[in-house]
Amino acid sequence: MGKIITIANQKGGVGKTTTAINLGASFSVLEYKTLIIDADPQANATSGVGIDPKNVKTSIYEAIIEEHDAKSSIQETETPNLYILPAHIDLVGAEIEIINMTDREKLMRQVTNDLINDYDFIIIDCSPSLGLITVNALTAGDSVIVPVQCEYFALEGLGKLLNTIKIVQSRLNTELDIEGILLTMYDSRLRLAKQVVSEVKTHFQQMIFDTLIHRNIKLSEAPSFGESIIAHDASSTGARNYLNLAREILLKNGMLEEKTKEKANE
Numbered sequence: 365m366g367k368i369i370t371i372a373n374q375k376g377g378v379g380k381t382t383t384a385i386n387l388g389a390s391f392s393v394l395e396y397k398t399l400i401i402d403a404d405p406q407a408n409a410t411s412g413v414g415i416d417p418k419n420v421k422t423s424i425y426e427a428i429i430e431e432h433d434a435k436s437s438i439q440e441t442e443t444p445n446l447y448i449l450p451a452h453i454d455l456v457g458a459e460i461e462i463i464n465m466t467d468r469e470k471l472m473r474q475v476t477n478d479l480i481n482d483y484d485f486i487i488i489d490c491s492p493s494l495g496l497i498t499v500n501a502l503t504a505g506d507s508v509i510v511p512v513q514c515e516y517f518a519l520e521g522l523g524k525l526l527n528t529i530k531i532v533q534s535r536l537n538t539e540l541d542i543e544g545i546l547l548t549m550y551d552s553r554l555r556l557a558k559q560v561v562s563e564v565k566t567h568f569q570q571m572i573f574d575t576l577i578h579r580n581i582k583l584s585e586a587p588s589f590g591e592s593i594i595a596h597d598a599s600s601t602g603a604r605n606y607l608n609l610a611r612e613i614l615l616k617n618g619m620l621e622e623k624t625k626e627k628a629n630e
Contacts, residue, residue, distance in 0.1 A: 375492060375561075398445060401448075404455070407452055416592065437450065508529060512539055514557040514576075519564065
């Protein structure tokens with residue numbers, strides 16, 4: 365049975381989609397079968413793995429709203445072991461449509477329950493909000509990664525997000541863990557970035573990943589090619605960062621040892 369990781373932060377521009385795509389690609393090249401669920405109406409995770417949202421016929425929207433079989437909407441990407449359950453613009457109206465539905469916070473979980481045995485990891489990319497779709501993603505997740513940009517307002521709104529996570533943990537998903545807070549867009553040349561890292565570590569201590577995601581031109585340009593950083597430039601700093609993050613998560617969850625044992629028994 366696989367692990368579901370939700371990537372959430374109501375602040376925009378902190379690296380949620382970048383993390384979803386590149387963490388997913390990193391898991392896949394490490395031979396873990398991975399599915400990205402694009403739960404953002406902007407569909408950037410969909411286009412970021414090379415799928416044109418305009419050509420998407422069925423998506424996560426149909427799976428949630430119309431109980432369409434999600435498996436038939438999943439598409440392969442050019443990266444082996446990496447798959448996408450795409451989004452399109454229809455998802456923008458989903459929050460209004462599900463308001464009066466029974467167990468409206470658990471619709472995503474019903475979708476992931478049907479998929480979890482097919483993948484080692486499912487990564488859910490959320491929109492920059494704390495609306496019903498994000499709550500659905502948190503309710504479906506085993507854990508949550510919170511990307512935080514290494515800039516002055518890094519802690520702004522983080523308390524509100526962590527409070528939302530606590531509410532989900534107490535009322536909807538008692539099994540939800542915080543996988544970690546991921547510091548992104550780090551520039552070692554800037555004193556401010558170092559101060560932000562120090563401040564966040566002081567406040568949140570063991571919740572912070574050891575891996576930092578550095579500012580990297582290749583990482584920024586990869587989505588315009590519809591590629592992960594692994595496919596775009598595997599030797600770049602961004603690729604190394606996300607591979608290190610993947611290994612850190614695998615080690616934390618005891619999964620590196622499992623894969624080693626599997627290879628030894630082949």
